Amino acid sequence: MFSLRHLVIATSTALVLTGTLAGGTNAAPPPIPSPIVAVGGQQEVPTFSVDQALSSITKARTAATVTVGTTTGEIDSQIARIGTALEDADIASMQVSEDFALAEDTASGPAPQLAAIAGTSLASLSSAAPSVDLKQAAAAVADIRTASEAAQAALGKKRTELIKESAKLRNTSVAAETKRIDKARATANAAAMRKTLRYSETSVPDLAPATTPGTALEDTTATLAAGMTTTGAGTAAMAVPSAISISTKAPSRAVRINKSVAWAKKVASNNKYKYRYGSTGPTYFDCSGYTGKAFASAGKKLQRTSSQQYKAAPAKVKLSKLTKGDLVFWSSNGGRSFYHVALYIGGGKIAHARNPSAGISVTKLNYAGMRNIYKYGGRY
Known part of the structure; x- marks a missing residue:
């Protein structure tokens, strides 16, 4: 039976964002009916749904309601919790947006494309296309993004409050305290990266590529x-x-990768280019739209979403063996689907379209402390 597990469809016309998500009272928002996917008369709850995202964002926002601690140790713990909560709110929004991008791409495509995405045969399809209401889904996903941004704003405000109090207790300036906290987080992230790469080298098996990337064209x-x-x-x-x-030589893989990386760096260094959910250029990009355009700039077409780009990669390489031009992925469900993708540009750095506030930038591979980074990258 045909099954498309990433289609996010809201059964309500829109999310009602009240209470903590609307920045008003502390009352919890009303429950949202589980989104479903309807394909050939069959309905199935997706792997990550709108109500799951709302629950995750609501939980993350509670970190902004804590009473400021009275000791430096308490405040340090609260700031660390704020950092994790900020990531949780961002991840929930990215996951739903990624699922919707896949749904939108799938619902508008022909039956063979649906079969390819589902990993099943065309003969098993009971209808040519799923029965979906993309406008309804888009409205629900937009509300999730709004909720995530509101939660991140509240968390950011609380973080500033905590840093000010910490500076007072330590008898230092806010700027100096911010620098100390950021340095401590960077040190922890670097340690997490070393640990992850050691594990990758010693415990993650190599995967044989289905084909040698690029040789047919090079x-x-x-x-x-x-x-x-x-x-x-x-x-x-x-x-x-x-x-x-x-x-009939096409550019060698090395030439193609150098062009893609050069394009990615140029865009990341220019404030003209912005992050926008669901965008593939020419000025606004989401994460997979950005990596897709980087490859397209050198004549290589990638599929639309992070999950599709991972699945289609001819070779999967463990993190300890990344080379320039490989794609790096993030997953919150062990690799069943992916909510973020970045382009590895060498030297332990990645170029990626992160979110509306952080935009498009070059960061270290451990920008999020290696949290949810997947054990394999994709090589084209």
């Missing part, structure tokens, strides 16, 4: 052979050596 020669000509009734004429070698 050195292709087409040979046209005309054979022998004849004159008269079966009289053999002189053999005419008419085999002609025509070079």
Whole structure:
């Protein structure tokens, strides 16, 4: 039976964001009916739904309601919790947006495309396309994004309050205290990266690639052979050596990767380019739209979403063996789907479209402390 597990469809016309999400009272928002996917008359709850996202964001926002601690140790713990909550709110929004991007791409495509995404055969489809209401889903996802941004704003405000109090207790300036906290977080992230890479090197098995990336395009020669000509009734004429070698070389993988990385760096360094959910350019990008455009700039077409880009990668490489041009992925469910993708540009750094507030930038691979980073990257 055909199953599409990432389609996010809200059964209500819109989310009602009240209480903590609307910044008003502390009352919890009303429950949201579980989104469903309808394909060929069958309905199934997706792996990550709108109500799950709302629950995660609501829980994350509670970190902004804590009473400021009275000791430096208490405040340090509260600031660390704020950092995790900020990531939780962002992840929930990215996951729903990623699922919707896949749904939108799938619902508008032909039946063979649906079959390819679902990993099943065309013969098993009971209808040519799923029965979906993308406008309804888009409205629900937009409300989740609004809720996430409101939660992150509240958490950011609380973080500032905590840093000010910590500076007072330590008898230092807010700027100095902010620098100390950021440095401590960066140190912890670096330690997490070293631990993850050691684990990757010693405990994560190599995966054999389905094909060698790029070899079919990198050195292709087409040979046209005309054979022998004849004159008269079966009289053999002189053999005419008419085999002609025509070079149809595409750029080598190294050249293509260098072009993609150069484009990614240029965009990340220019404030003209912004992050926007569901966008693929030319000025606004989401994470997979950004990596897709980076590859397209060098003549390589990628699929639309993070999950599709991972699945389609000809080779999967463990983190300890990343090289320039590989894609790095983040998953909150052990690799069943992916909510974020970045381009590894070498030197332990990645270029990625992060979120509306952070925008498009180059960061260290451990920008989120290696949290939810997947054990394999994708190589094209």
